[in-house]
Amino acid sequence: MLSIRFDKEHEWWVSGRVFERLFLSALEHGELASSLEDWRHVADANGGFSLARLEPAIAHDLTAGLRAAASAELARLGDVDLRTEDGTYKVSLEKLLVITAGVQYPTDSTTNR
Amino acid sequence: MASRGEPGAGAVTSASGLRRLQLKSISGCVSVGTHGAAVQRKAQGEAALGGVAAPTGGVNLPGFIDTSDGANLRTGPAEAGGKTVIDAPLPPATRVFVSGTHPSAPEWWYVTAFLPDKIARGYVQQFRVNTDLPEPLAKLHEVKSGDTVEKLAVQEYASSVRDGHDLRYYENVLLHANKQRGRVGITGTYQDPGLLGGGANNIQLVAGHRIWLVSPAYAHAVEGVVPDGSLTNGAYAKVKRFVQHVVDIIKSVTQSPHYFGEVAGEYAQAIRDHLPEIIGIVAGFIAAEAASAFLAATPTGVGQVAAVLIQLALSAFGAVGLVEAGVEALKHAGQWLTLAWTAKGEDKQVGDASREFLRMLVSIAMAALAYLGVKGNLGKAVKIAQAMPPVGMVPALAGAGGRAGPMAVAGEGVKLGVPGPAGPLGTSTAMMTKHGEGEGGGGSDKPEPKAAADEPAKLDEASFASNAKPAERATAARVTARPEFKGRTFRAPPPPDPGFDWSDDLGRTYDAMGDGTKAKFLNFEDFKESIVHHLRKGNNFTVIDLTGFEPEQIADIRAYVDTLGNPTIVRVGF
Numbered sequence: 122m123l124s125i126r127f128d129k130e131h132e133w134w135v136s137g138r139v140f141e142r143l144f145l146s147a148l149e150h151g152e153l154a155s156s157l158e159d160w161r162h163v164a165d166a167n168g169g170f171s172l173a174r175l176e177p178a179i180a181h182d183l184t185a186g187l188r189a190a191a192s193a194e195l196a197r198l199g200d201v202d203l204r205t206e207d208g209t210y211k212v213s214l215e216k217l218l219v220i221t222a223g224v225q226y227p228t229d230s231t232t233n234r
Numbered sequence: 235m236a237s238r239g240e241p242g243a244g245a246v247t248s249a250s251g252l253r254r255l256q257l258k259s260i261s262g263c264v265s266v267g268t269h270g271a272a273v274q275r276k277a278q279g280e281a282a283l284g285g286v287a288a289p290t291g292g293v294n295l296p297g298f299i300d301t302s303d304g305a306n307l308r309t310g311p312a313e314a315g316g317k318t319v320i321d322a323p324l325p326p327a328t329r330v331f332v333s334g335t336h337p338s339a340p341e342w343w344y345v346t347a348f349l350p351d352k353i354a355r356g357y358v359q360q361f362r363v364n365t366d367l368p369e370p371l372a373k374l375h376e377v378k379s380g381d382t383v384e385k386l387a388v389q390e391y392a393s394s395v396r397d398g399h400d401l402r403y404y405e406n407v408l409l410h411a412n413k414q415r416g417r418v419g420i421t422g423t424y425q426d427p428g429l430l431g432g433g434a435n436n437i438q439l440v441a442g443h444r445i446w447l448v449s450p451a452y453a454h455a456v457e458g459v460v461p462d463g464s465l466t467n468g469a470y471a472k473v474k475r476f477v478q479h480v481v482d483i484i485k486s487v488t489q490s491p492h493y494f495g496e497v498a499g500e501y502a503q504a505i506r507d508h509l510p511e512i513i514g515i516v517a518g519f520i521a522a523e524a525a526s527a528f529l530a531a532t533p534t535g536v537g538q539v540a541a542v543l544i545q546l547a548l549s550a551f552g553a554v555g556l557v558e559a560g561v562e563a564l565k566h567a568g569q570w571l572t573l574a575w576t577a578k579g580e581d582k583q584v585g586d587a588s589r590e591f592l593r594m595l596v597s598i599a600m601a602a603l604a605y606l607g608v609k610g611n612l613g614k615a616v617k618i619a620q621a622m623p624p625v626g627m628v629p630a631l632a633g634a635g636g637r638a639g640p641m642a643v644a645g646e647g648v649k650l651g652v653p654g655p656a657g658p659l660g661t662s663t664a665m666m667t668k669h670g671e672g673e674g675g676g677g678s679d680k681p682e683p684k685a686a687a688d689e690p691a692k693l694d695e696a697s698f699a700s701n702a703k704p705a706e707r708a709t710a711a712r713v714t715a716r717p718e719f720k721g722r723t724f725r726a727p728p729p730p731d732p733g734f735d736w737s738d739d740l741g742r743t744y745d746a747m748g749d750g751t752k753a754k755f756l757n758f759e760d761f762k763e764s765i766v767h768h769l770r771k772g773n774n775f776t777v778i779d780l781t782g783f784e785p786e787q788i789a790d791i792r793a794y795v796d797t798l799g800n801p802t803i804v805r806v807g808f
Contacts, residue, residue: 122735122745124767132767136731137703159755165705166755168747168764203572206700209729212572223454 124169127184127224138206139213140164147190157183184221191217286310286319286356289334289344289510293365294488296518297345298374299328300364300444307347307356311339319356324349327374327444330363331518333510346514353515368411370480371449377419379441383408386439391450407453409437412445419443479575486574486587487517490595493585497592505595512595544598563597564741566590568732690714691738694725698736701726705749706735709779712806713744734773742774750782750807758787762794769800776800781807 123140125133144161147153160183163170172180191214201207286309299305304323310316324330330345342357364374375386383405391404412420422437439445491509498505505512544563570590577583691714698707710724722738734743745768748761768776778795780788788808795803 122733122747122768122771124764126763126767134733134771136735137706138701139731141703162752162755163757163760165749166752167757167760168768170757170760171763174759203576204569204729206729209731212576212730215576 122168123164125164126169126171126173127180127221128173131220131224133217133220135213135217136209137165139210142210143187143190143194143214143217146194147186150190150193152189152193153186154182157186184224188218188221191215286344287336289357290337290340291334291491291510293332293334293343294484294513294517295332295365296367296370296484297330297332297363297365298367298444299324299326299330299347299358299362300374301362302326302442304328305358305362307345307354307358308342310357311336311342314339316342316357320349320354324354324358325376327376329373329518330358331514332363332365333514335360344510346518348518353518355510355514366415368415368446369448369452370484371452372411372446374444375447376444377439377441381439381441383420383437383439386447390447391453404450404453405437407448408445411448411452415446417443417445419445478579482577482579482584482587483571483574484517486570486577486584486591487513489584490588490591493589493592497589498596505592505599509595544594563594564732564737564743565727566594566597568730570594572730688720691716691719691722691724694723697726697728698724701728702735705751706746708781709746709748709777709806710736710744712779712781713777713804716804733771735777744775744777744804745771745773746777746779748779748781748783748806750780753783753787756783756787758790761791765795765798765803769798769802773802775802775804777804777806778808779806783807 123135123137125135125140127133141161144153144158148155148158157179160170172183175183195211195214195218198207198211201211203209203212304325305328306312306323307319308316309319324347329348331348332343332345334344336342336344336357341360343360343363345355345358345363347354347356347358384401386408387401387404391401406424409420409422409424419440419442420437421440424436490513494502494506544567567590570587570593573583573587573590577587693707693710693714698710702710706726710726713719714722714724719738722740724736724738724744726736727734732743733745735746737743747764747768765776765778778791780791783791792805792808795805795808
């Protein structure tokens with residue numbers, strides 16, 4: 122399993138197979154730029170990674186790209202049996218969308234109270 | 235009266251901000267918890283719940299004690315001679331789950347009460363329980379002298395603060411949620427969320443009254459509503475979607491008795507004997523913790539939530555000492571939660587989820603019966619509680635203060651006393667495999683290859699081919715060479731994803747990390763952090779595979795792993 126940590130409170134546990142499938146789909150359909158491809162390998166090598174450690178722009182692009190790809194894949198999948206590989210893929214993508222719905226990466230230095 | 239129901243009492247804030255229940259024991263007042271109580275249970279034959287009259291079902295709601303003098307918890311109506319189950323009344327703001335009413339006095343509700351150090355069951359007067367929650371994960375808080383809304387916002391929402399959404403937003407959410415419910419424990423006017431570091435303190439709390447603390451997820455859902463106080467259609471839809479998941483999970487539990495006949499089989503009586511407490515405990519737990527773990531997307535997955543719930547169900551069966559319920563229980567738990575989570579209110583899918591919930595209970599009952607050595611009595615509706623091990627042998631389900639991670643309960647439950655290869659679970663697991671059903675995903679319909687006890691562990695290759703990446707299979711194959719896993723068979727789980735990479739025939743779960751074919755992408759900080767997060771998940775083993783990494787990389791990671799001293803780490807390649 123991979124631990125994709127969007128920030129301190131938002132973590133996506135995903136199987137290696139699902140992550141690879143989504144990532145490749147995102148690259149193929151242009152939701153992720155090819156310059157971001159290495160992050161798939163970073164995840165495999167490290168059992169996941171933390172986006173909070175990345176430059177905000179990269180973290181944003183990765184998150185936005187994965188979310189866009191997840192939405193597109195969900196639309197393509199439609200109704201599937203949840204006990205199949207497509208089913209587990211669908212559930213994982215839905216979780217990703219829920220998890221990342223509130224994730225934002227700072228673009229300035231505004232300080233919270 | 236001092237409140238013991240407020241956040242922080244009886245719950246421990248984890249490193250990630252989620253609270254976790256401490257379940258040091260299940261109340262001995264009823265069927266589980268002490269040997270003596272179990273004996274009492276048998277002696278009062280007509281009382282299905284150990285001295286507490288069996289309720290009439292049909293309520294099934296989460297709630298809180300909402301009267302200033304609390305509520306006595308009794309074996310039955312006071313006017314009919316019902317005795318108090320615990321010494322003191324349940325304090326105001328105690329979380330309860332209402333399962334039904336007294337058969338002859340419907341104004342008395344049967345509840346499972348979640349106290350800081352135990353779970354207790356019995357009857358309370360209906361008017362003392364508030365089931366009209368603003369949202370399923372809300373909790374009631376009794377305002378103490380010295381409480382401020384800012385303090386509560388920090389306590390509940392500090393980890394959710396982000397740019398443009400400072401604590402004042404959450405203070406406004408509290409005001410909004412409680413105004414909507416007519417609570418008088420919080421007064422004032424909305425604060426300006428954009429005003430940083432200053433401004434008037436517009437919102438005040440009133441000590442001695444109780445107010446609702448809504449969950450961070452709910453607070454996010456009402457974004458755009460607060461502070462103007464009007465629910466737009468869009469915001470309403472967001473709230474509804476958020477609530478639906480939780481409602482469906484709880485419904486799948488409370489409606490499970492409808493499917494009893496078709497699922498429970500020969501274990502029906504054993505489960506039926508314990509179903510009221512199982513439903514109360516599980517539904518209450520979901521309302522208190524598990525759903526928020528889903529919704530907040532904290533370091534957990536279905537597998538971890540399932541692990542906690544299996545431990546809770548085991549405790550209801552009196553088998554809290556049993557730390558493994560096996561692959562079958564985990565599989566059904568995963569399917570139950572996944573089906574319920576994605577049901578979107580559809581009755582048919584909620585029904586399917588209920589069936590999976592019952593199948594999970596069947597697996598757990600089988601494991602519990604085998605563990606307690608009473609399977610010979612199955613035909614006579616085994617009284618599991620009578621065979622409970624002495625109290626001293628029953629490990630606390632949680633009480634793991636200081637352990638990091640929101641699902642530490644699961645971690646403790648799963649990891650305590652992991653059986654060795656020749657442990658007592660062989661029997662129960664062998665029994666459980668009889669209940670296996672056809673599954674999607676491949677590799678599971680055929681009999682598993684079984685390694686002999688003195689042979690190296692084996693892989694169920696079909697399952698790995700269908701359900702694992704090559705690197706994961708390679709890591710599992712390396713683990714088969716380890717002498718401590720002799721005789722085991724490793725199997726990669728079919729969908730839905732249960733939150734681990736493979737399990738063995740004892741039901742132990744393994745989560746692997748590290749892929750040396752991609753060693754050039756190693757980032758030491760990420761790797762270290764991933765180790766910590768994997769350990770928090772509560773799987774039995776975290777396998778760290780450094781095969782293929784550079785010697786200096788391996789040296790750094792070895793030095794770090796050495797500092798952890800964690801016996802659940804399986805080292806491969808270093």
